[in-house]
Amino acid sequence: MCEISQGSYAPENAGETLEIVDWLLTNPWIVACDGAMTTFPQGALAIRGDTLVAIGPAAEITARFRGIREMDLRGHLVLPGLINTHTHAAMSCFRGLADDLPLSEWLHHVIFPAEAAHVNADLVYWGTLLAIAEMLQNGITTFCDGYFFEEYAARAALDAGIRGVLGQGILDYPCPDQPHPERARERAAAFLDAFPRDTDRLRPSLFCHAPYTCGPETLQWVKELCRERGILFQTHLSETAAEVAELSHKYGERPVHFLDRLEILDANTLCAHGVWLDAGEIELLAQRQVGLSHTAESNMKLGAGVAPIPELLAARVKVGLGTDGCASNNNLDLFAEMDMVAKLHKVFRQDPQVCSAREVLAMATLGGARALAWDSEIGSLEAGKKADLIAIDLNQPHLTPCYEPVSHLVYAASGSDVRLVWVAGQLVVANAQVQTIDVPRTIREVQRLADKIRR
Amino acid sequence: MCEISQGSYAPENAGETLEIVDWLLTNPWIVACDGAMTTFPQGALAIRGDTLVAIGPAAEITARFRGIREMDLRGHLVLPGLINTHTHAAMSCFRGLADDLPLSEWLHHVIFPAEAAHVNADLVYWGTLLAIAEMLQNGITTFCDGYFFEEYAARAALDAGIRGVLGQGILDYPCPDQPHPERARERAAAFLDAFPRDTDRLRPSLFCHAPYTCGPETLQWVKELCRERGILFQTHLSETAAEVAELSHKYGERPVHFLDRLEILDANTLCAHGVWLDAGEIELLAQRQVGLSHTAESNMKLGAGVAPIPELLAARVKVGLGTDGCASNNNLDLFAEMDMVAKLHKVFRQDPQVCSAREVLAMATLGGARALAWDSEIGSLEAGKKADLIAIDLNQPHLTPCYEPVSHLVYAASGSDVRLVWVAGQLVVANAQVQTIDVPRTIREVQRLADKIRR
Numbered sequence: 001m002c003e004i005s006q007g008s009y010a011p012e013n014a015g016e017t018l019e020i021v022d023w024l025l026t027n028p029w030i031v032a033c034d035g036a037m038t039t040f041p042q043g044a045l046a047i048r049g050d051t052l053v054a055i056g057p058a059a060e061i062t063a064r065f066r067g068i069r070e071m072d073l074r075g076h077l078v079l080p081g082l083i084n085t086h087t088h089a090a091m092s093c094f095r096g097l098a099d100d101l102p103l104s105e106w107l108h109h110v111i112f113p114a115e116a117a118h119v120n121a122d123l124v125y126w127g128t129l130l131a132i133a134e135m136l137q138n139g140i141t142t143f144c145d146g147y148f149f150e151e152y153a154a155r156a157a158l159d160a161g162i163r164g165v166l167g168q169g170i171l172d173y174p175c176p177d178q179p180h181p182e183r184a185r186e187r188a189a190a191f192l193d194a195f196p197r198d199t200d201r202l203r204p205s206l207f208c209h210a211p212y213t214c215g216p217e218t219l220q221w222v223k224e225l226c227r228e229r230g231i232l233f234q235t236h237l238s239e240t241a242a243e244v245a246e247l248s249h250k251y252g253e254r255p256v257h258f259l260d261r262l263e264i265l266d267a268n269t270l271c272a273h274g275v276w277l278d279a280g281e282i283e284l285l286a287q288r289q290v291g292l293s294h295t296a297e298s299n300m301k302l303g304a305g306v307a308p309i310p311e312l313l314a315a316r317v318k319v320g321l322g323t324d325g326c327a328s329n330n331n332l333d334l335f336a337e338m339d340m341v342a343k344l345h346k347v348f349r350q351d352p353q354v355c356s357a358r359e360v361l362a363m364a365t366l367g368g369a370r371a372l373a374w375d376s377e378i379g380s381l382e383a384g385k386k387a388d389l390i391a392i393d394l395n396q397p398h399l400t401p402c403y404e405p406v407s408h409l410v411y412a413a414s415g416s417d418v419r420l421v422w423v424a425g426q427l428v429v430a431n432a433q434v435q436t437i438d439v440p441r442t443i444r445e446v447q448r449l450a451d452k453i454r455r
Numbered sequence: 456m457c458e459i460s461q462g463s464y465a466p467e468n469a470g471e472t473l474e475i476v477d478w479l480l481t482n483p484w485i486v487a488c489d490g491a492m493t494t495f496p497q498g499a500l501a502i503r504g505d506t507l508v509a510i511g512p513a514a515e516i517t518a519r520f521r522g523i524r525e526m527d528l529r530g531h532l533v534l535p536g537l538i539n540t541h542t543h544a545a546m547s548c549f550r551g552l553a554d555d556l557p558l559s560e561w562l563h564h565v566i567f568p569a570e571a572a573h574v575n576a577d578l579v580y581w582g583t584l585l586a587i588a589e590m591l592q593n594g595i596t597t598f599c600d601g602y603f604f605e606e607y608a609a610r611a612a613l614d615a616g617i618r619g620v621l622g623q624g625i626l627d628y629p630c631p632d633q634p635h636p637e638r639a640r641e642r643a644a645a646f647l648d649a650f651p652r653d654t655d656r657l658r659p660s661l662f663c664h665a666p667y668t669c670g671p672e673t674l675q676w677v678k679e680l681c682r683e684r685g686i687l688f689q690t691h692l693s694e695t696a697a698e699v700a701e702l703s704h705k706y707g708e709r710p711v712h713f714l715d716r717l718e719i720l721d722a723n724t725l726c727a728h729g730v731w732l733d734a735g736e737i738e739l740l741a742q743r744q745v746g747l748s749h750t751a752e753s754n755m756k757l758g759a760g761v762a763p764i765p766e767l768l769a770a771r772v773k774v775g776l777g778t779d780g781c782a783s784n785n786n787l788d789l790f791a792e793m794d795m796v797a798k799l800h801k802v803f804r805q806d807p808q809v810c811s812a813r814e815v816l817a818m819a820t821l822g823g824a825r826a827l828a829w830d831s832e833i834g835s836l837e838a839g840k841k842a843d844l845i846a847i848d849l850n851q852p853h854l855t856p857c858y859e860p861v862s863h864l865v866y867a868a869s870g871s872d873v874r875l876v877w878v879a880g881q882l883v884v885a886n887a888q889v890q891t892i893d894v895p896r897t898i899r900e901v902q903r904l905a906d907k908i909r910r
Contacts, residue, residue: 092852092855093856095855095856095858095867096857096859096867099811099812099862099866100807100808100811100812100862102806102807130852130855133852134852134853138853241805297794297798300799300801300802301797301801301807301866302801302807303802303807303809304802304805305802306802326867330862330863330867331866331867336791339752339791340795342756343752343755343756344755344802346755346757347754347758347759347760347761347799349758350758350759350760351758352555352756352757352758353555353556353758354758356555395898397585397586397588397894397897397898398589398593398870400550400585400901401550401901401905401908402551403909404551404554407554407555407785408551408785411551411554411756411784411786412786414788414871415853416871416872443851443855446855447855447856449856450855450856450858454858
């Protein structure tokens, strides 16, 4: 357990030429996850307000700064908080409700009916809060969400102190929060107008469920509204071969070309899954600077297929990792996801050099930030970026010895190894315990909801 | 944290017709992992000495037994300890030494040279002890090992209180513990003669590295010696396509047929990997009742391929799960392995019904016991079997809610959720801390060895 010590700042030192910061973190092994994947074997970080003001070798940083709070993180790995680019957080309430079923049966016979019967503001608030507790414990500092009653997801994120992109779900079908699809525009506008403005940790978004549940007109007005407001447009894309065949038949072109013709694709569009993409589609996603959320565990569990990640990375598509919702994974652990991604693509290509630990860690951090068009502020530990960072305690059997920290993070660590988490300079997890959420109450509230769902 | 209470046994109750047991565990949700995958939503277990004497609904068991020690496990899942059917425990010292390399480069340029330079009794003892600490924390109560200086692995297992099969490694090449292959028989005999006889928790074994490193003569005398002593014969089998092609060319038949012709295959033979098997080989493995250790994470990380598990299960081959050594995984967590196995085969077949949670949990427990020819005593929670069991605390965000415990164990839980572990009736992990190993010292000793390896 790391102790916070009162910093060595004192009035009598005021004559020193040292800058005072809110946090001075000394001596961890830092993996900055910047473009060069810089590491500092014995580093230090200085945080002022919500910003990382300096990072570097401990000797250099401690010579420049004193902290109001200081922490000696010897024996820890520090890295940027992980970025979960695709989830439906409130679906934590449906975790494990049904497994090992064909996708369409799972979706149409279990998930959609459960959502129709049970999804309301209460479920979205508590389910999202539970998911946030899990994500923070697992070192996820930013999540990109899409669901119904999304203002309540935003409220949970606001209460919990996590960073997030909150996407209000839109379909051409009756939804739990809008039974009349023809009034979806009002629903979207109401969500955006009411979105909290008093924090830069949260960004609103609109989420067109998929090209097979939203027609061209819907896709277009939603994207248009996103453009007006300068926000992220989200959609599911080409998760199954059947869906691609159906859409290609219906519109006479493959889904990426269809979306491009509708002018949906740009740097503020994020597509989840992207399992079934051909070379031309990959090229187009790269040209349009579209973000792609790779959801390996969900795609595996539902038997959907294996996304062409080596080709997407080679084409320089902005690829991040996503857990998807708890009903199809069934947890929100990007450490497990990283391990899965690195191993899945190796065995799928029968090439152990594919998806190296470094590439995978980059997808879970800076790649995710790029996919969310938020990389100017998050995704790596660089001076001037937001202070979203996590610390892992290496002093455990399964993390001993440590020859190479990047490999360790991908192949040996798990979410439960995270001890400390800062979001925007605020310590939200200490000693592996979430500080900002009443976890026992949240568990009780979700169990109450689950008792109803079980019946 | 679960409290051990002094049981309600007292001399004044001696007139009652209640049996006194060493442990009475009440109220957990039990997943027995017997053939029928029986569950008791509110169960209880009675342990006397090293044996589970009763299991059933709490009302029934508490009406029959009083415990010298009692524990209320409300809110916990209890299941048999997991069985790791294939590892090289001491290789924890090489964890993450090299990753993302082609198998032959990894093996011949990194692992073999590191072993030649560094493997000795000291490394095997401390490396194995570290691995056991990790395995016990992750809920593994039995491991099947193969390495050099294996008497020191046995010593570590004896000290730590884990159950194990300890296989002395044999090759037709110079080994760290026997530079003269022609004297391997003496090495094997010395290992077997010195094996601890004062515990039934440990069983000796001999491990012929592989048909491509051991010729027919070696395979035959080792199996003969195993038959004489009534012990398990182990070998790696058909891990890579290249190895199968090479052996098929050399011997004129595929590896399983080759081994069968040498009379290697019977119920006391365990083969690890089995990635490249054709239908005839699968049928032969079933007929001969050979055990197979499925090492999915290792096979994935090394890009070796995907074992035909659905076909092996359909043919009723005795399939267990194995982590393989830490150098190719890079941890010893069968919960992560279960999740990976369930998802890998689903996506590989594009069928979410393949490798159900129930089938995967069965492989990690009773299937593993069968593969080790030890299922008369371990692998399931049934009265009369050894008291090897683990408890998971469900009261956590990522395990909330719980609709179906088997699905939860495979898709949502991780090794770090294990709170309590009993091996042969002894509480070896309490409050997630190993009670039988000096973990800080073990970590220091392995770090000392790693410092040498790093240079």
